[in-house]
Amino acid sequence: xxxxxxxxxxxxxxxxxxxxxxxxxxxxxxxxxxxxxxxxxxxxxxxxxxxxxxxxxxxxxxxxxxxxxxxxxxxxxxxxxxxxxxxxxxxxxxxxxxxxxxxxxxxxxxxxxxxxxxxxxxxxxxxxxxxxxxxxxxxxxxxxxxxxxxxxxxxxxxxxxxxxxxxxxxxxxxxxxxxxxxxxxxxxxxxxxxxxxxxxxxxxxxxxxxxxxxxxxxxxxxxxxxxxxxxxxxxxxxxxxxxxxxxxxxxxxxxxxxxxxxxxxxxxxxxxxxxxxxxxxxxxxxxxxxxxxxxxxxxxxxxxxxxxxxxxxxxxxxxxxxxxxxxxxxxx
Amino acid sequence: xxxxxxxxxxxxxxxxxxxxxxxxxxxxxxxxxxxxxxxxxxxxxxxxxxxxxxxxxxxxxxxxxxxxxxxxxxxxxxxxxxxxxxxxxxxxxxxxxxxxxxxxxxxxxxxxxxxxxxxxxxxxxxxxxxxxxxxxxxxxxxxxxxxxxxxxxxxxxxxxxxxxxxxxxxxxxxxxxxxxxxxxxxxxxxxxxxxxxxxxxxxxxxxxxxxxxxxxxxxxxxxxxxxxxxxxxxxxxxxxxxxxxxxxxxxxxxxxxxxxxxxxxxxxxxxxxxxxxxxxxxxxxxxxxxxxxxxxxxxxxxxxxxxxxxxxxxxxxxxxxx
Numbered sequence: 293x294x295x296x297x298x299x300x301x302x303x304x305x306x307x308x309x310x311x312x313x314x315x316x317x318x319x320x321x322x323x324x325x326x327x328x329x330x331x332x333x334x335x336x337x338x339x340x341x342x343x344x345x346x347x348x349x350x351x352x353x354x355x356x357x358x359x360x361x362x363x364x365x366x367x368x369x370x371x372x373x374x375x376x377x378x379x380x381x382x383x384x385x386x387x388x389x390x391x392x393x394x395x396x397x398x399x400x401x402x403x404x405x406x407x408x409x410x411x412x413x414x415x416x417x418x419x420x421x422x423x424x425x426x427x428x429x430x431x432x433x434x435x436x437x438x439x440x441x442x443x444x445x446x447x448x449x450x451x452x453x454x455x456x457x458x459x460x461x462x463x464x465x466x467x468x469x470x471x472x473x474x475x476x477x478x479x480x481x482x483x484x485x486x487x488x489x490x491x492x493x494x495x496x497x498x499x500x501x502x503x504x505x506x507x508x509x510x511x512x513x514x515x516x517x518x519x520x521x522x523x524x525x526x527x528x529x530x531x532x533x534x535x536x537x538x539x540x541x542x543x544x545x546x547x548x549x550x551x552x553x554x555x556x557x558x559x560x561x562x563x564x565x566x567x568x569x570x571x572x573x574x575x576x577x578x579x580x581x582x583x584x585x586x587x588x589x590x591x592x593x594x595x596x597x598x599x600x601x602x603x604x605x606x607x608x609x610x611x612x613x614x615x616x617x618x619x620x621x622x623x624x
Numbered sequence: 625x626x627x628x629x630x631x632x633x634x635x636x637x638x639x640x641x642x643x644x645x646x647x648x649x650x651x652x653x654x655x656x657x658x659x660x661x662x663x664x665x666x667x668x669x670x671x672x673x674x675x676x677x678x679x680x681x682x683x684x685x686x687x688x689x690x691x692x693x694x695x696x697x698x699x700x701x702x703x704x705x706x707x708x709x710x711x712x713x714x715x716x717x718x719x720x721x722x723x724x725x726x727x728x729x730x731x732x733x734x735x736x737x738x739x740x741x742x743x744x745x746x747x748x749x750x751x752x753x754x755x756x757x758x759x760x761x762x763x764x765x766x767x768x769x770x771x772x773x774x775x776x777x778x779x780x781x782x783x784x785x786x787x788x789x790x791x792x793x794x795x796x797x798x799x800x801x802x803x804x805x806x807x808x809x810x811x812x813x814x815x816x817x818x819x820x821x822x823x824x825x826x827x828x829x830x831x832x833x834x835x836x837x838x839x840x841x842x843x844x845x846x847x848x849x850x851x852x853x854x855x856x857x858x859x860x861x862x863x864x865x866x867x868x869x870x871x872x873x874x875x876x877x878x879x880x881x882x883x884x885x886x887x888x889x890x891x892x893x894x895x896x897x898x899x900x901x902x903x904x905x906x907x908x909x910x911x912x913x914x915x916x917x918x919x920x921x922x923x924x925x926x927x928x929x930x931x932x933x934x935x936x937x938x939x940x941x942x943x944x945x946x
Contacts, residue, residue, distance in 0.1 A: 370697055370698065415723070416696070416724050422696075423692075423693070423696065423724070424720055424723045424724050425720075427716055427720060429685075430685075430689045430692075430717060430720055432686075433685070433686040433687075433688075433689030433690045433692075433693070433717075434689045434690070434692050434693040434696075435693060436686075436689075436690050436693060437689065437690035437691060437692055437693020437694040437695075437696070437697075437701075438693040438694075438696055438697055439693070440678070440690065440693070440694060441693065441694045441696075441697030441698070441699050442697065444654070444675070444676075444699070445697065445698075445699075447697075463685070464685040464686055464689070464717075467683035467685060467686035468683075468686045468689075470681075470683070471680055471681060471683055471686055471690075474681075475678070
């Protein structure tokens with residue numbers, strides 16, 4: 293199993309999308325197959341940010357598929373819903389989601405971090421990517437500009453931006469919190485992927501964010517906090533947000549770095565280790581094999597629970613192409 | 625002093641008046657300001673187009689990224705602050721916007737060494753080096769009010785790249801040379817301000833062109849004739865035009881009030897080398913290499929040996945050592 297790199301194809305994912313089932317269950321199925329595709333994208337590339345991709349992916353799934361839908365036909369239109377990640381290094385998960393939406397094709401996701409393929413951090417030359425990010429701290433300001441322009445031009449569509457929690461150490465974020473509130477750009481929605489770990493350490497150990505909710509509320513924002521892996525709770529917060537008109541809105545989504553793969557979840561690792569070891573870099577063959585096995589088991593269990601046929605998997609590594617990657621390539 | 629008519633020939637006023645005229649025609653022009661509108665009378669714009677003026681407070685990074693968002697939606701943001709703050713503090717934000725291949729116009733106020741009373745925190749001597757490594761960034765420095773209008777119109781209507789327009793603040797120096805009759809701004813080219821064949825001075829901006837012209841006058845009395853060229857395009861050049869303009873003239877001088885490392889001089893000399901324009905010419909750069917001094921204009925130019933008297937003597941010395 294260890295030399296296989298398995299994907300669930302767009303066709304198979306489309307079958308899930310078209311199932312007549314409850315949205316929360318559908319989101320769970322989509323999240324599982326997208327987790328598999330995400331780690332495979334990173335494994336194929338040989339590098340990429342796995343922990344943050346897995347903490348943010350449920351938010352991506354909920355927003356893109358259910359809350360503020362993205363359609364392929366609209367990706368260049370000014371009235372479309374704008375959604376991007378300011379931290380940017382979670383882009384393997386976003387690519388996976390964009391692939392599931394039929395916006396980028398399979399050949400592209402096999403070429404993460406390769407010339408002519410997909411950039412290691414978001415770039416608008418890739419369909420479905422709404423802003424260039426990756427250098428931390430700029431996303432709120434950019435989203436603010438997009439929202440201002442939408443209002444000026446009379447164009448509809450939501451503006452939602454995801455940030456990291458460590459990213460709240462950047463000064464520009466606080467410039468933006470202040471100006472967005474003053475300029476009454478209240479329609480903006482910010483989601484903090486609060487996975488508690490930056491690079492390899494706890495945020496609270498590097499620079500503690502203290503009472504983040506209170507801090508942001510002081511800037512004139514409406515702030516909610518919920519489990520960022522629970523679709524029901526996410527939905528509830530978004531419903532609440534839709535009723536708040538007089539303040540910009542921010543969700544602190546409590547997440548787990550590495551969520552979905554037991555031995556990558558920070559909640560487990562940080563009990564035993566001083567450092568979180570799955571921030572950047574592709575897993576070696578053994579770890580990848582274990583991660584893949586665990587996800588496939590979960591997929592099969594979930595599908596059989598719901599009496600659904602298993603999705604088919606494509607193995608792109610028939611010729612044993614993967615180089616052994618025992619050392620993580622640490623690029624933050 | 626408060627007579628605004630008297631200020632019609634100020635670069636900053638000319639810029640604002642022209643921007644208002646352009647904004648009347650182009651609804652996509654949006655002005656962003658980091659609370660430095662007074663120096664360039666942007667309140668006139670704000671009064672005329674209150675819905676198209678974004679006061680962003682003293683938050684340059686946020687302002688520049690916001691401009692990036694506006695540009696992504698097809699608007700044309702014009703971003704105002706002092707060059708030293710805008711291009712240095714928000715440099716990464718400018719770079720990030722540039723990678724999206726949108727178009728933004730950056731107003732780089734208070735470019736250069738004068739006025740020198742505020743000192744090194746405000747004088748901008750690094751912005752060219754900070755911006756010129758961004759591939760789709762065109763940097764301009766208009767010489768006077770007339771050229772300011774022409775360059776702004778060009779940047780708004782024709783230029784496809786991002787534009788950084790360096791603007792000198794304060795009145796034009798007394799005894800300023802006019803631009804040639806029927807002057808037309810041509811991208812990548814300069815304009816010949818004085819005729820001569822003993823050497824060429826390439827320079828830009830009201831401060832240094834004025835010193836160069838006064839140095840020219842001193843040397844003219846000593847029968848040395850210099851060709852003075854105004855180069856408003858700081859980082860893009862026309863090979864053919866340069867070749868023709870230089871001809872067989874042996875001595876080339878490059879004069880600026882940006883830091884001598886990484887400024888216009890370095891850019892044009894590299895261009896000349898890469899395009900085989902040079903033919904055994906002798907080159908000399910003049911410009912500050914230290915932190916800029918604080919003082920009156922005369923004191924500071926003299927301190928950095930950029931006043932006309934120092935320049936004339938340095939040029940003469942160089943020409944004698946043929």
